[in-house]
Amino acid sequence: MKASRPARQLYVISSTESLSDRAIAETSKPIIELKGLRREFQVGDELVHALNGIDLQITAGEYVSIMGPSGSGKSTLLYILGLLDVPTAGGYRLAGVNTAQMNDDERASARQRDIGFIFQSFHLVPRMSAAENVELPMTLAGVAPDERRERVKQALEGVALADRAGHRPDQLSGGQRQRVAIARAIVTQPKVLLADEPTGNLDTASGDEVLHIMEALNQQGLTLIVVTHDPDVGERAGRHIGLHDGDVASDRVTGAGE
Amino acid sequence: MHEQTEGANHIRFESSAVGSMRFRDIVAFATGAAIAHRLRAGLTALGIGIGVAAVVLLTSIGEGLHQFVLTEFTQFGTNLIAVTPGKMETFGAPMGGAFGTVRPLSLDDAEALTRVSGVKATVPMVQGNAAVKGGGRQRRTSVYGVGSNFPDVFSFGVASGEFLPPDDPRTPRALAVLGRTLRDELFGLANPLGARIRIGGDRYRVIGIMESKGNMLGVDLDDAVYIPAARSLALFNRESLFEIDVLYDEAASVDEVKAGIHRLMMARHGGEDFTLTAQEQMLDVLGSILNVVTFAVGALGGISLLVGGVGIFTIMTIAVRERMSEIGLLGAVGAQRKQIQWLFLGESVVLAGLGGLLGLVIGGGGIELLGLLMPALPVTLSLQYVLFAEGIAILIGLVAGVLPAINAARLDPLEALRAE
Ligand SMILES: Nc1ncnc2c1ncn2[C@@H]1O[C@H](COP(=O)(O)OP(=O)(O)OP(=O)(O)O)[C@@H](O)[C@H]1O
Ligand SMILES: [Mg+2]
Numbered sequence: 001m002k003a004s005r006p007a008r009q010l011y012v013i014s015s016t017e018s019l020s021d022r023a024i025a026e027t028s029k030p031i032i033e034l035k036g037l038r039r040e041f042q043v044g045d046e047l048v049h050a051l052n053g054i055d056l057q058i059t060a061g062e063y064v065s066i067m068g069p070s071g072s073g074k075s076t077l078l079y080i081l082g083l084l085d086v087p088t089a090g091g092y093r094l095a096g097v098n099t100a101q102m103n104d105d106e107r108a109s110a111r112q113r114d115i116g117f118i119f120q121s122f123h124l125v126p127r128m129s130a131a132e133n134v135e136l137p138m139t140l141a142g143v144a145p146d147e148r149r150e151r152v153k154q155a156l157e158g159v160a161l162a163d164r165a166g167h168r169p170d171q172l173s174g175g176q177r178q179r180v181a182i183a184r185a186i187v188t189q190p191k192v193l194l195a196d197e198p199t200g201n202l203d204t205a206s207g208d209e210v211l212h213i214m215e216a217l218n219q220q221g222l223t224l225i226v227v228t229h230d231p232d233v234g235e236r237a238g239r240h241i242g243l244h245d246g247d248v249a250s251d252r253v254t255g256a257g258e
Numbered sequence: 259m260h261e262q263t264e265g266a267n268h269i270r271f272e273s274s275a276v277g278s279m280r281f282r283d284i285v286a287f288a289t290g291a292a293i294a295h296r297l298r299a300g301l302t303a304l305g306i307g308i309g310v311a312a313v314v315l316l317t318s319i320g321e322g323l324h325q326f327v328l329t330e331f332t333q334f335g336t337n338l339i340a341v342t343p344g345k346m347e348t349f350g351a352p353m354g355g356a357f358g359t360v361r362p363l364s365l366d367d368a369e370a371l372t373r374v375s376g377v378k379a380t381v382p383m384v385q386g387n388a389a390v391k392g393g394g395r396q397r398r399t400s401v402y403g404v405g406s407n408f409p410d411v412f413s414f415g416v417a418s419g420e421f422l423p424p425d426d427p428r429t430p431r432a433l434a435v436l437g438r439t440l441r442d443e444l445f446g447l448a449n450p451l452g453a454r455i456r457i458g459g460d461r462y463r464v465i466g467i468m469e470s471k472g473n474m475l476g477v478d479l480d481d482a483v484y485i486p487a488a489r490s491l492a493l494f495n496r497e498s499l500f501e502i503d504v505l506y507d508e509a510a511s512v513d514e515v516k517a518g519i520h521r522l523m524m525a526r527h528g529g530e531d532f533t534l535t536a537q538e539q540m541l542d543v544l545g546s547i548l549n550v551v552t553f554a555v556g557a558l559g560g561i562s563l564l565v566g567g568v569g570i571f572t573i574m575t576i577a578v579r580e581r582m583s584e585i586g587l588l589g590a591v592g593a594q595r596k597q598i599q600w601l602f603l604g605e606s607v608v609l610a611g612l613g614g615l616l617g618l619v620i621g622g623g624g625i626e627l628l629g630l631l632m633p634a635l636p637v638t639l640s641l642q643y644v645l646f647a648e649g650i651a652i653l654i655g656l657v658a659g660v661l662p663a664i665n666a667a668r669l670d671p672l673e674a675l676r677a678e
Pocket of ligand 1: 041042071
């Protein structure tokens, strides 16, 4: 493991540039509040209880890892947090806003404003260059082209890929692809970054780089929630939530990631 | 902008709404998707292109034919009414037999018709074929028995000499006027004015040469000789004129002139044993027939457009299936359903629009080629057709793309993300 690389400096986004003011101002307010959150799936005759009444509060700026055996509900929880899925019952407040009343469009606009997603399989659009992929959320939001260009440049610099802006995903390594995905996730300056197995498809070294970047963003105040199988990855967080059969089995703060 | 605006470098969203993607970005997205599948997009566009080319070409040819036929038929003037013997239903067979006898159409009728209000001149007409001898040669040609008003009524004058003089219609002198082709055939370069010719058994003196009219629908109008109607009746041993052509004042109404002619003829013949045909009304009928033809061939081309539309529908349906995870991602980064629908609709419109342009290039080339091959046919690519064809292509893109776009927008983003 080459964890001792001075990667951290490389990826630090200078604090005057983004997020921090807003995010720091909100620190210590709960950004995520869950109350009795349930999610059930009807599969044939059987009712699968993916989440069994979760109560949870996550404070703005926290670095949380979610671990647990396969099928314990980690991804389901993450997608509900990211407003891609809706709970069967229970309450979810995001940045103080009750999400229960939101319709499709309102959830879409909340995702656009407040949420950044990182997926195990990157989910870059194959025909678009790295820069175009990063630009996409802003293009959809109707951000002015000049501003888009500036933000894309900053975001790609932030993940040390400025020199790969014109490359398509198939011309990039796995680690580089995931860094493009990170740039895309943060370019709209969300409040929460959600990652589902972000290092699952990467070798240890590039996985490490990706984690460093996300941790640097967390240090600037971005709330970071990482779902993972890998104990080494999970241990890096400041708070460790263990899921088991849809219940919170453990919730442990080590403070290491502040 | 939303909430906290204090941060100077905080991102600026377009207004507060999310679904406000710029038009240019939609086009760029759609074009990018098409370029990513160049061959496929090209072939799909070609399908529309062939349809557009077919419509453009066929309607242009139809329109050209229309103009061509109308100019052919109007070259003798439009303020004409033909009186023919026998009662004819608008486009049916002559009746008459059942309703007593058909009285012949006579030279006196032709003279009497000049007194009808609005009528400027009348020409009796008897036509047949006969051998004409002259200048030491012989030729079978069309013989027109007409009156002295012929050049005025048909705006068809003499090139040299003069036309038949206004003799007493019943006892005209044996004078003849030659068509250009007949003149050339009989006399070559020699001057035929004053020469003697024989038509049937009778001798005539040539007093004029008609100006050339060329061909009309394959018939050489200059292969003819013009003699007085009374002599032509005798020559062909006929009692009745073929027709009487009436030239009326442009300012007069066709229907009133027709009514006047009708009254007079009824009085003279004691029954309706004649038919009146106004050139203007005939042209109207002809024009609407030709319009139907143009429309029909255009519709034929439309079928290939339809096939092109089916191609776009198919390709877009496949594209939605293939790009599930892209659709899921668009949702994850905040695209609303309506936006996803517009993006995919934009893509099919771009395909169809490209096809339309391709079709105009092919169609335009075809029209150029046709112009070279058939210079007589006035085929032109009018801007109107170009805009119409492009409009139709885009409309087809919209229609063909609606269902796939709706299907894309209906996908649940989370399920779409998982589909891989
Ligand atoms: N769309 C769905 N339809 C039916 N059942 C589902 C659906 N999504 C999740 N489940 C069920 O919910 C439970 C939790 O699934 P989830 O994907 O959240 O697990 P996970 O903890 O992410 O597992 P893994 O570590 O394998 O990714 C599982 O039993 C799964 O079968
Ligand atoms: Mg999972």
